[in-house]
Amino acid sequence: MSVTTPQGFLASGVAAGIKEGKPDLAVVVNPGPEFSAAAVFTSNRFQAAPVRWSQQAVKNGQLQAVVLNSGGANACTGEAGYADAIATAAALAKQLEIDTEDVAVCSTGLIGVRLPMDAVFAGIEFAVAGLSSAGGADAATAIMTTDTVPKTAEYVDQAGWSIGGMAKGAGMLAPALATMLVCVTTDASVPPAVLDRALRAAVSLTFDRADSDGCMSTNDTVLALANGASGISVDEEEFTTRLAQVCWSLARQLIADAEGAEHDIEVRVTGAASEADALEVARAIARSNLFKCAVFGNDPNWGRVLSAAGTCQAEFDPEHVDVLFNSVEVFRDGQLGEDRAKVDLGNREVLVEVRLHAGEASASIWTNDLTYGYVKENAEYST
Amino acid sequence: MSVTTPQGFLASGVAAGIKEGKPDLAVVVNPGPEFSAAAVFTSNRFQAAPVRWSQQAVKNGQLQAVVLNSGGANACTGEAGYADAIATAAALAKQLEIDTEDVAVCSTGLIGVRLPMDAVFAGIEFAVAGLSSAGGADAATAIMTTDTVPKTAEYVDQAGWSIGGMAKGAGMLAPALATMLVCVTTDASVPPAVLDRALRAAVSLTFDRADSDGCMSTNDTVLALANGASGISVDEEEFTTRLAQVCWSLARQLIADAEGAEHDIEVRVTGAASEADALEVARAIARSNLFKCAVFGNDPNWGRVLSAAGTCQAEFDPEHVDVLFNSVEVFRDGQLGEDRAKVDLGNREVLVEVRLHAGEASASIWTNDLTYGYVKENAEYST
Numbered sequence: 001m002s003v004t005t006p007q008g009f010l011a012s013g014v015a016a017g018i019k020e021g022k023p024d025l026a027v028v029v030n031p032g033p034e035f036s037a038a039a040v041f042t043s044n045r046f047q048a049a050p051v052r053w054s055q056q057a058v059k060n061g062q063l064q065a066v067v068l069n070s071g072g073a074n075a076c077t078g079e080a081g082y083a084d085a086i087a088t089a090a091a092l093a094k095q096l097e098i099d100t101e102d103v104a105v106c107s108t109g110l111i112g113v114r115l116p117m118d119a120v121f122a123g124i125e126f127a128v129a130g131l132s133s134a135g136g137a138d139a140a141t142a143i144m145t146t147d148t149v150p151k152t153a154e155y156v157d158q159a160g161w162s163i164g165g166m167a168k169g170a171g172m173l174a175p176a177l178a179t180m181l182v183c184v185t186t187d188a189s190v191p192p193a194v195l196d197r198a199l200r201a202a203v204s205l206t207f208d209r210a211d212s213d214g215c216m217s218t219n220d221t222v223l224a225l226a227n228g229a230s231g232i233s234v235d236e237e238e239f240t241t242r243l244a245q246v247c248w249s250l251a252r253q254l255i256a257d258a259e260g261a262e263h264d265i266e267v268r269v270t271g272a273a274s275e276a277d278a279l280e281v282a283r284a285i286a287r288s289n290l291f292k293c294a295v296f297g298n299d300p301n302w303g304r305v306l307s308a309a310g311t312c313q314a315e316f317d318p319e320h321v322d323v324l325f326n327s328v329e330v331f332r333d334g335q336l337g338e339d340r341a342k343v344d345l346g347n348r349e350v351l352v353e354v355r356l357h358a359g360e361a362s363a364s365i366w367t368n369d370l371t372y373g374y375v376k377e378n379a380e381y382s383t
Numbered sequence: 384m385s386v387t388t389p390q391g392f393l394a395s396g397v398a399a400g401i402k403e404g405k406p407d408l409a410v411v412v413n414p415g416p417e418f419s420a421a422a423v424f425t426s427n428r429f430q431a432a433p434v435r436w437s438q439q440a441v442k443n444g445q446l447q448a449v450v451l452n453s454g455g456a457n458a459c460t461g462e463a464g465y466a467d468a469i470a471t472a473a474a475l476a477k478q479l480e481i482d483t484e485d486v487a488v489c490s491t492g493l494i495g496v497r498l499p500m501d502a503v504f505a506g507i508e509f510a511v512a513g514l515s516s517a518g519g520a521d522a523a524t525a526i527m528t529t530d531t532v533p534k535t536a537e538y539v540d541q542a543g544w545s546i547g548g549m550a551k552g553a554g555m556l557a558p559a560l561a562t563m564l565v566c567v568t569t570d571a572s573v574p575p576a577v578l579d580r581a582l583r584a585a586v587s588l589t590f591d592r593a594d595s596d597g598c599m600s601t602n603d604t605v606l607a608l609a610n611g612a613s614g615i616s617v618d619e620e621e622f623t624t625r626l627a628q629v630c631w632s633l634a635r636q637l638i639a640d641a642e643g644a645e646h647d648i649e650v651r652v653t654g655a656a657s658e659a660d661a662l663e664v665a666r667a668i669a670r671s672n673l674f675k676c677a678v679f680g681n682d683p684n685w686g687r688v689l690s691a692a693g694t695c696q697a698e699f700d701p702e703h704v705d706v707l708f709n710s711v712e713v714f715r716d717g718q719l720g721e722d723r724a725k726v727d728l729g730n731r732e733v734l735v736e737v738r739l740h741a742g743e744a745s746a747s748i749w750t751n752d753l754t755y756g757y758v759k760e761n762a763e764y765s766t
Contacts, residue, residue, distance in 0.1 A: 044694060076686060112685070215672060217690060289596045289757075293762045297761075297763055303459060303493075306601070307601055308598070310427035310601065311426075336459075370758055372758055372759075375676050375753055
């Protein structure tokens, strides 16, 4: 399952002792025959050491293995931390008898703390010994931090190729304290340039549209590996669609497991003059703490939806906007609409729709409510 | 005191019955001899009816009276709500035998609900009957919503002129659900154009730098009235400085009374290439929910400070940044600094300083922590 759904890929997850008693180190290996790789990283200017290393490693469009750890982000650790990231890659490369430059590194956990390298080295040896074509689930478990469940997804095509993936965290451009790490594999034959285009397109439609708390991590990484083991070349558009499907499943799981959240909210903006306008308005609403608190309180508060929309530059006439909560049109054409008592926000899934009446474009951002649980988790957990 | 500190001004605050049993309507009257007025309004595109009305009324730089109510924002109430705002101004004008166009209106409270106009009219009559040169405190009390204390400030110059002010709410460009309403008066002789410049300058240095929760109201209004009753013309620079001093006192009180807050946080960015850079970084930090939760948990979490700073375009080298919590340099020159255990966040006031080492400019944004109390208040209170 997960990253080992596609033919050929090997994975494992072990308890290396980076954090006490829990699985904390995963290895994913691509034995070939092809080694195409692509990646998208955080745009935060404080990039963690493993991000800096992996950017270099993936530059030539080739990777043969990835080592991922929870229990320490190796961020803001200076040149010593950068050396640790390289040493981590080198240790796995040595075990696998491949080049260090063909190994990517992903880390998540506390910022500003050096990794216990002895534990990392021992863990890598242990993980390599345990590599298996059934190891995807263990790998997905080993990268969890505040996640309550492992996240995996797959697409299996009847023609004989597939995509598998695993993820941890809660967002992309804007993850919660839990950095988002994603690794996606495929046995389709996909040249690096195509894989890169497909991954960027898929990410922009999925992880980029999940915004749990508006914050951006130093470690976010989405990796894609393609080994061509199926011998099948897939049409780029078809591949991109299926990759986006797998990424969407993972993104949706991230939102569903966001820290302390009690509602998963789709903010859908329709009738926009452009997709960019729709996204601007949806993002502004998704980032309003007042709105997010209202949903936590099961309050279909269209006033807070409008207040957030009103901060945007998007084209629309404030006098002619509609707001719907779970399809009940509580605000219609700039006036009070249906009785808000008709809205039931008792279920976990909430759909807020804003109709701008300015065009034909639409887009959604997925977010969560702001709860006591979010405050508790983030007041007590030290990143 | 407050708006009645300067000579000549009359004020009162009454329980009009807009909200049950509590003072909810205030009147401030400038009997002259001069009627200079200036105002700054919310930049939200969903402007409440009283904002739309008051923008028209103040356009000629003259006002003779202001009526302010809590218990209803008269926002998103369509043309009927706009007619209510005008009727409110007209009712006070009639009582005072002045022109409707010389009366500003400010409202705060629930969005999307029409005001009970009978109560408003009766309240205005009652308030006018109670107008007094000692009515400033009552007026400040009548405009409270979720505020726990009235906010007033004054500056008295030995030369014989003064400034007084009152405020309610919790921010300006970014107030909490409690709309920010401010009314400032002076008996200095200040021409409208000077008053306008002075007010804009003062607001940009004070209310604009208080950002409690990143949200923007539909009703925010800052009004300034000058009657020249002291007969003293004050130098523009001197007047601006003193006006900013009064506005700063009010802004600081708003932060201190922000909903559910347990810490008042100054985010100070120094060593910036420009003031705009310093403000960009300070605002990004002040808006990070993860940072705000950490302060609630008394956690000097410099990692979250850096993560927020890293989303900015401001000029700085991420490898050479310092972070100080209450003057303890926990992160220095891109590396771990002093022991974070030395930081005590037990007091209400917290100073977070970020040194960018990119220039000589600096600026601060004041904000609050994100607490259970904030979530509770905003999940249960329906705006």
